[in-house]
Amino acid sequence: MASLGTVVPLQMHFDEALPLRSGASLRDYHLVYETYGTLNADRSNAVLVCHALNASHHVAGVHADDPKSEGWWNNLIGPGKPLDTDRFFVVCVNNPGSCFGSTGPMHDNPDTGRPYGADFPVVTVEDWVDAQARLLERLGIRRLAAVLGGSLGGMQALSWTLQYPDRMRHAVVVASAPNLSAQNIAFNEVARRAIVTDPDFHGGHFYAHGVLPKRGLRVARMIGHITYLSDDSMEAKFGRELRAAELAYSTQDIEFQIESYLRYQGDKFSEYFDANTYLLITRALDYFDPARAFGGDLSRALARAQAGFLVVSFTTDWRFSPLRSREIVKALVDNRRDVSYAEIDAPHGHDAFLLDDPRYHGVVRAYFERIAQEVGA
Amino acid sequence: MASLGTVVPLQMHFDEALPLRSGASLRDYHLVYETYGTLNADRSNAVLVCHALNASHHVAGVHADDPKSEGWWNNLIGPGKPLDTDRFFVVCVNNPGSCFGSTGPMHDNPDTGRPYGADFPVVTVEDWVDAQARLLERLGIRRLAAVLGGSLGGMQALSWTLQYPDRMRHAVVVASAPNLSAQNIAFNEVARRAIVTDPDFHGGHFYAHGVLPKRGLRVARMIGHITYLSDDSMEAKFGRELRAAELAYSTQDIEFQIESYLRYQGDKFSEYFDANTYLLITRALDYFDPARAFGGDLSRALARAQAGFLVVSFTTDWRFSPLRSREIVKALVDNRRDVSYAEIDAPHGHDAFLLDDPRYHGVVRAYFERIAQEVGA
Numbered sequence: 001m002a003s004l005g006t007v008v009p010l011q012m013h014f015d016e017a018l019p020l021r022s023g024a025s026l027r028d029y030h031l032v033y034e035t036y037g038t039l040n041a042d043r044s045n046a047v048l049v050c051h052a053l054n055a056s057h058h059v060a061g062v063h064a065d066d067p068k069s070e071g072w073w074n075n076l077i078g079p080g081k082p083l084d085t086d087r088f089f090v091v092c093v094n095n096p097g098s099c100f101g102s103t104g105p106m107h108d109n110p111d112t113g114r115p116y117g118a119d120f121p122v123v124t125v126e127d128w129v130d131a132q133a134r135l136l137e138r139l140g141i142r143r144l145a146a147v148l149g150g151s152l153g154g155m156q157a158l159s160w161t162l163q164y165p166d167r168m169r170h171a172v173v174v175a176s177a178p179n180l181s182a183q184n185i186a187f188n189e190v191a192r193r194a195i196v197t198d199p200d201f202h203g204g205h206f207y208a209h210g211v212l213p214k215r216g217l218r219v220a221r222m223i224g225h226i227t228y229l230s231d232d233s234m235e236a237k238f239g240r241e242l243r244a245a246e247l248a249y250s251t252q253d254i255e256f257q258i259e260s261y262l263r264y265q266g267d268k269f270s271e272y273f274d275a276n277t278y279l280l281i282t283r284a285l286d287y288f289d290p291a292r293a294f295g296g297d298l299s300r301a302l303a304r305a306q307a308g309f310l311v312v313s314f315t316t317d318w319r320f321s322p323l324r325s326r327e328i329v330k331a332l333v334d335n336r337r338d339v340s341y342a343e344i345d346a347p348h349g350h351d352a353f354l355l356d357d358p359r360y361h362g363v364v365r366a367y368f369e370r371i372a373q374e375v376g377a
Numbered sequence: 378m379a380s381l382g383t384v385v386p387l388q389m390h391f392d393e394a395l396p397l398r399s400g401a402s403l404r405d406y407h408l409v410y411e412t413y414g415t416l417n418a419d420r421s422n423a424v425l426v427c428h429a430l431n432a433s434h435h436v437a438g439v440h441a442d443d444p445k446s447e448g449w450w451n452n453l454i455g456p457g458k459p460l461d462t463d464r465f466f467v468v469c470v471n472n473p474g475s476c477f478g479s480t481g482p483m484h485d486n487p488d489t490g491r492p493y494g495a496d497f498p499v500v501t502v503e504d505w506v507d508a509q510a511r512l513l514e515r516l517g518i519r520r521l522a523a524v525l526g527g528s529l530g531g532m533q534a535l536s537w538t539l540q541y542p543d544r545m546r547h548a549v550v551v552a553s554a555p556n557l558s559a560q561n562i563a564f565n566e567v568a569r570r571a572i573v574t575d576p577d578f579h580g581g582h583f584y585a586h587g588v589l590p591k592r593g594l595r596v597a598r599m600i601g602h603i604t605y606l607s608d609d610s611m612e613a614k615f616g617r618e619l620r621a622a623e624l625a626y627s628t629q630d631i632e633f634q635i636e637s638y639l640r641y642q643g644d645k646f647s648e649y650f651d652a653n654t655y656l657l658i659t660r661a662l663d664y665f666d667p668a669r670a671f672g673g674d675l676s677r678a679l680a681r682a683q684a685g686f687l688v689v690s691f692t693t694d695w696r697f698s699p700l701r702s703r704e705i706v707k708a709l710v711d712n713r714r715d716v717s718y719a720e721i722d723a724p725h726g727h728d729a730f731l732l733d734d735p736r737y738h739g740v741v742r743a744y745f746e747r748i749a750q751e752v753g754a
Contacts, residue, residue: 022626122626182611182635183603189636190599193643196629197592199576204629215574219596222567226560234559240666247664249399249499251656252573252581256663258559259566266570279628286633287624289617 004036004061004078004085007071009101012138018096018131021287024121028110031135032101033057033093036077037085039141045377046141047083047368048132049073049092050149050156053224053281054273056100059092060085073150075356082365087377088145093135095128097280105276106207118204118276125152125288129159133167145375146170146368147307150353151320152281155288158328161305162290170371171305172364174312175353177324178298178331179289184319187227188282191220195275204276213275218266220278225265230316230349234258298327299334309339310367312360314352340367381413381438381455381462384448386478389515395473395508398664401498405487408512409478410434410470413454414462416518422754423518424460424745425509426450426469427526427533430601430658431650433477436469437462450527452733459742464754465522470512472505474657482653483584495581495653502529502665506536510544522752523547523745524684527730528697529658532665535705538682539667547748548682549741551689552730554701555675555708556666561696564604565659568597572652581653590652595643597655602642607693607726611635675704676711686716687744689737691729717744 009032017027034057039046049059051072060071060078077083077090094102097120105120112119136144147168149157154176161171180188195201198216202209226234238258247255254260294300309332313325322343332339342363346352352360371377386409394404411434416423426436428449437448437455454460454467471479474497482497489496513521524545526534531553538548557565572578575593579586603611615635624632631637671677686709690702699720709716719740723729729737748754 022624024626118628122628179617181608182615182617182633183606183608185617185633186599186603186611186635186639189633189639190596190603192628193599193640194571194596197595218574219567219571222563222570223600226563226567229560231558231560234563238559240556240559240562240669247399249401251495251499251569251653251660256559256562256566258563262563262566263570276628283628287626292617 003074006064007034007036007058007061009034009057009063011101012135014134018127018134020121020127021124022122026096026103026121026123029096029103031093031096031103031131033091033135034059036060036090037088039089040377042376043141044143044145044375045087046089046091046136046144048136048144048147048160049077049090050128050132050147050153051092051095052149052151052153053285054269056098057092057094058100059090072354076361076364082361083148083368084372087372088368091136091139091141093132095123096131097123097277097284099274099277104274105204105280106274115207116276117207120276120280122283123280124284125155125159126163128284129156129163132156133164142167144168145371145377146172148172148174149176150174151176151350152285155285159288159290161307161309162302165304165306168307169374170310170367171307172310172312172367173325173328175314175317175320175350176328177320178291178327180286181324185286187223188286191223192279192282194219194223195278201275204279206275212270214270217270217273217275217278218263221269221273222262222266225262227319228350230318230347232316233348236347298331302328302331302337303335305332305335305337309337310363311339311341312344312353312363313342314344314346314348314350316347317350317352319350380451383441384411384413384435384438386411386434386440388478389512391511395504395511397498397504398501399499403473403480403498403500406473406480408470408473408480408508410468410512411436413437413467414465416466417754419753420518421520421522421752422464423466423468423513423521425513425521425524425537426454426467427505427509427524427530428469428472429526429528429530430662431646433475434469434471435477436467449731453738453741459738460525460745461749464749465745468513468516468518470509472500473508474500474654474661476651476654481651482581482657483651492584493653494584497653497657499660500657501661502532502536503540505661506533506540509533510541519544521545522748522754523549525549525551526553527551528553528727529662532662536665536667538684538686539679542681542683545684546751547687547744548684549687549689549744550702550705552691552694552697552727553705554697555668555704557663558701562663564600565663568600569656569659571596571600572655578652581656583652589647591647594647594650594652594655595640598646598650599639599643602639604696605727607695607724609693610725613724675708679705679708679714680712682709682712682714686714687740688716688718689721689730689740690719691721691723691725691727691737693724694727694729696727
């Protein structure tokens, strides 16, 4: 299948302050986003794609200055692909607080003229959805054909159905959960402690010190990476394979290939990811919990949703297991909503949602085919 | 049931160097140990208990100077308990490299007169077993009635059956595995990276700098703690419970009870556990793999074992899952060895092996009853 080819990030500035769930607000901010395909005459074929922790607005295609910069969901989105850009107009917005272009902790705080750092206001999934809705309004999109997201992106898709039920037709929620479990929060908290206790973090104002809390970011990423992979896929890929023919008998040198792989992932991540962004995004994950306002009753929480739903989970995903997706499905069924559910037998753990699995992509393709017919795309 | 009451740690010095698997040796070392009960006339009722990562020779009873210092397996071992000290003579040895009394990284290196620190030789499960065997020889114990251990202690019990098959009758291997999986190694590696990249680690020679790498130890312990508990028990105990009535909207303050609990565990651990010991013991875990010398064939590896076996696992243990215990059982059955296997339905994850579960304790009690009859205890 053809790829989108070269795509160009766009930017939109917002003068009007964005009120946040914390009580603070974000003023004088900009959002970076990309669009693929063409908005049709009745503006009915727009699909919003929401990104997760370590991703950006750059979902598909490549940037001209870097032919290797393939978008993170390039296997799913493009001409003739499951989300077909020949039929749909696809929008992906970099969320505020991110480190990939939209206003975030490394940008100047208009109140002080210095980088926000740790003073960047705490943002929630709901705040991001508000920011996305504003941008779509500016683009003249009144009603989305669908909102699609995986993991934290799936939480945004779910939140859209509650915050803007009349501005969307469908939600596609992949490898997600209605909230984080205690274990999920625990892993986030360890990662955050690794970052904030790194002496180079300087209380979140490391920019002014000319250093980066790379030690903490490395540890955070290594922990994250373990939770993205299944036990089985790690075993199949690395097992107990040694790096050298003989044991070195060292506590600090690399002995096993899995150590080498994790260190590499951690090093790479610490070069490009912002520590304050890591704190903000993991906190947004922790906070997301639409059932909280309903005493923990997800069925009551989802009563407002009007969208049609496709929910997808992966058997070996232990970060957001199929059980968590089924909670969403059950709550929707309790409300007699239109919901399709697919549990994909895939070995890759949470990462499966980013991979090219024919059954998974077949399900998404079929669902978007249905949406295309509905909106005449 | 009665407890053992006050118990006293003993110490034994060894002039003869202990050769280690790494090729190095440990010279001029001492071992701290405890014994409970009485060795019978024909010296047939001795049981060796092997300790895991965060434990010591102090298995049962209390120390006189601290009435709260209950031994770590006090619910299992004592008068009338499943391992009955009225019938058996119980010995537990603190392994070299530990930070609880036996020669370890904080003791002086006889070659330099300064603390070993990171220069303490890398020790393996096999080395520990050799050290234990020497101590038992000095105590005049030619043949053990049983070797018992949980987790890393279970690996030592298993290794005993291969290193000294004629010096033991039974092995009780609880919540253990024939080796670490890639995921197990990965978690160990993240913990080690957190420790060695803490600027206060000073390459393992922090004693000379008057500091402790507490940041790294905290993170290491938090990671460990997550893997000791089951997802379900964490959910039941903490769930998404908040510490305060309202969200604070902070990335660094505690919002959830699980965060508070983990930070507390990390802080406590960093006050008493030695960073070099943490590296050494996690490495001993990584290295243990009796099947390696047999091309990964555990059945061939266990052909040397002569002991009777009790293997116990816990359904919700995801650190060392029942599947790993079944690998041991299968390899023993392949060799037509005498093996009993119990898979205990317990909600507590890996920690279950330390808890007082009636079914689990019933199985252990019955097995030691059988051993008692065999040896006339």
